[in-house]
Amino acid sequence: MYEFLTGPALWLTFIIFFGGVVWRAVWYVRGLDWQMDRVAYGYHNDLAIKGALKSILHWLLPFGSRCWRLKPGFYLLFFTFHIGLLLVPVFLIAHNVILQERFGISLWTFSPRVADVLSIAMLVSAVFIVLRRIALPEVRILTTFYDYLLILISTAPFITGLLCRFQVGGDYHFWLLAHIITGEIWLIAVPFTKLSHAILFFMSRAQLGMDYGIKRGGKYGRGLAW
């Protein structure tokens, strides 16, 4: 089972994940329409590139946008959640050991202790994100079952990963398999669900940045203002 999950199933997962993400990006760009979108794609490239980069960077940098500065509490939850979500799977020593065994390559890794802290922080922030959904009327009205399902899909690999690491109940093997399966489900879900924002966040932000850069104030050095 372990061999299958980390062999053919993993390959298939990566193919679906990377292929799906590329397909989403290509589909997005192919569907852009200069006249419907009212953005002169391909013209005023200096303004377009500057607008796109600013639009992305200001939302990635800590408190880089006015919205984040107005909502510092949610900002911290949101960033803690995403930093854990993105860094732990890539730089976890256990994952890199597998990479080394299979492909003879390995990335820089952080200590298991750091991974523990990031994972637990990520899960704690997820709990607060859920509580926020329930508590605030303006978020509750938007929330559907689908939103909770996606949080579950995204956090399940971390929950099972921690249970595996600390061998809760003494059943290391069970949690390991659960961890691999939930991890693969998570990756496969990305292209097919709104987790596709992993790539579409960048596309959408770049597009709006180009809109502002090309026609909504970019030439005056204004536009999307932070």
Added chain:
Amino acid sequence: MPEGVFCNKTPVSTEEGLLALLGDKGGRQYYDEMSRLEVNKEALKATLDKTCKSRFRTWLEICAHCGLCADSCFLYLVNDRDPEQVPSFKIQSTLGEMVRRKGDVDNAFMLRTMEIAWSKCTCCNRCGMYCPHGIDMGIMFGYLRGLCFSQGFVPWELKIGSGMHRIYKAQMNVTTEDWVGTCEWMAEEQQDEWPGLEIPVDLEDADLMYTCNAREPKHYPEDIAEVAILFHITGEKWTVPSEGWEQTCLTLFAGDWPACKAQTENVYAAIERLRPKRVVGTECGHAHRCTVVEGPYWAGRRDGLPPAPYLHYTEWVAEALRTGKIKIDPAKRIKEPVTYQDSCNYIRNYGLSEIVREIMGYLVEPGYFVEMWPNKEHNYCCGGGGGFNGVGMYRKQRNKALLTKRDQILATGCKLVVSPCHNCWDAIRDLEEEYEIGIRWSFLKPLLIKMAIIPEHLLPKEEEEEE
């Protein structure tokens, strides 16, 4: 009932039809017919398939339902944080639902959608600046209005507005003769005070061509006189076109896409016919958005630019002050607390925030200019944008919306508001009528004429003799 006499899927394009619709006071029969108007689901699906592309579909899909857009929307805030006013909810429950159902929606759905599209969003685009994913719900509401219009679900006044543009190529029934006659009349009227003042019509190869808002010839002809006076003072070689002078486009508010295209092309034809070096539009944010910001796309201009450089009035004013073409008498500068209403259309959506502050620097004695908060690109809509001012059925909601601007103005402590945008100007006038907070409001033109130092050679001879 499939199609009503007044409320139907066919835009008004004859004078008789328009007069008949106008005769239906307050749209009583129109709205009664609308309550039974059927939805052409196949046509709606076909339009969605053709026009709802990856950008909108992505925006609708990846919305994280985080609710960060809530506080960005002044209508959410002013309506006691009603969750149904959260921008994401408003668009997901209308356009989002329509797309998910592939156009399979009924009359009740369309009636509710129309109400949300025209009374719960002014297309100010502020929410787009506060969404982590860069989802601009104002743009989607503009698109949704187009879908509603194509199915006949549009407020009565905007169906009329669309008809006006289709028939008169103006938002009001101002014909070419009316327009040219008004220009001649205004030029004549000024001769005593401004000898030699002209309003040249159809002058080819001028330095500037001026375009305006139909309400100027229709209701405020002195605005045209003020334009002429300021061009007279600065010695511009300028002109107005006899055709293509109307810069606004109520069809944009109404969602009448074909008429948006025709309206823009009419202005661009004038530019191509008269070949001015530059074009200057009036102090109207909506007009600027229609003709300069979005117009090139309606007209199919691939580079997104109008046929000639096209300035908003504030850009021309700033340039005239900067280059000394208009000199302000320091003794006449504003010496009372004064604030500025940043128009969504040319500030947030066109980037002129610093240019208008440069103007205020010339007009206001240092220390008297007070910023609203929030301001510049983050300013709230006046409360009457996107057609909200003009729809009688939503007057109550509009008046509630005005409270945001009222409170912003009150917080500045100013009694004077400079508002170079017709829509904002109207909203501020209406909020004063409604809430009586004792403020005055003004366009730039009358302020400039009052404060400018008039060159000796332009003064009337009699006045010189008297002196």
